[in-house]
Structure formats: C-alpha cells, structure tokens
Amino acid sequence: MFNFFPIIFGIIFFLIIGVFVVVIVKGLTQWNKNNNSPVLTVEAKVVAKRADVSHHTHHNTDSTGMHHTSSSTTYYVTFQVESGDRMELHVPNSEYGMLVEGDEGRLTFQGTRFKGFERAY
The missing domain is CATH 2.40.50.660 (OB fold (Dihydrolipoamide Acetyltransferase, E2P))
Structure with missing residues (x-):
C-alpha cells in the first residue's frame, strides 16, 4: 500500500515555506520601493x-x-x-x-x- 503521509507533509511544508518567502519578498520590495521614492x-x-x-x-x-x-x-x-x-x-x-x-x-x-x-x- 502506498503511504500518502510523506507526500502530503512535503506539500504542506513547501506551501508554508513558500508563503513565508512571498511575504518576505513583498516586504523587501515595498521597503526598497519606498527608499527609492521621492x-x-x-x-x-x-x-x-x-x-x-x-x-x-x-x-x-x-x-x-x-x-x-x-x-x-x-x-x-x-x-x-x-x-x-x-x-x-x-x-x-x-x-x-x-x-x-x-x-x-x-x-x-x-x-x-x-x-x-x-x-x-
């Protein structure tokens, strides 16, 4: 029988990491945009x-x-x-x-x- 737990766990793990990366990139992008704005x-x-x-x-x-x-x-x-x-x-x-x-x-x-x-x- 094929065990789905490792697959589901891996997908959820990478989704959470992906959300953190997106939030950090958006924050840094806005910070940089503000710094370069007059x-x-x-x-x-x-x-x-x-x-x-x-x-x-x-x-x-x-x-x-x-x-x-x-x-x-x-x-x-x-x-x-x-x-x-x-x-x-x-x-x-x-x-x-x-x-x-x-x-x-x-x-x-x-x-x-x-x-x-x-x-x-």
Missing part, C-alpha cells in the same frame, strides 16, 4: 481614520502553566489630495491622536511611508 509634500485633507487591533496570547512554559494576552494597535489615516486621489497611510500613535477627520494641511510622505502632516490653520 519625499513629496502635497496639500491634503484627512478623510478617514481607523485602528486595527491585534490580540496575542502568550503561553508560559513555567510550572504555573498560565498564559497572558496582549494586544497591539496599528493606526491608519486616509488622506485625499488635490487631484481627488486617496491614500491610506500607517501613522504613529502620536500623530493619529492629533489628526481629526476634516483636517486640511500639508502631507509629507515617501512611497507608502507617512512622514508628517502640518495642519493649515
């Missing part, structure tokens, strides 16, 4: 804000057998530029809290990297 400053308006919360469970290997959970939040702001195009950028917590939908000013970015926003008063 730093631009344009007139823009804050049109939306959102926060993405991720929950994590950590298991302890000590004798208590307890685990704890933690969470992390990633902040995004959607800006609309003069041409009407919109872009969503990841922003640091300190900037996210200072921005309000409807704010207008000068957005500075490099590729997909948020560099700053100077509100027009």
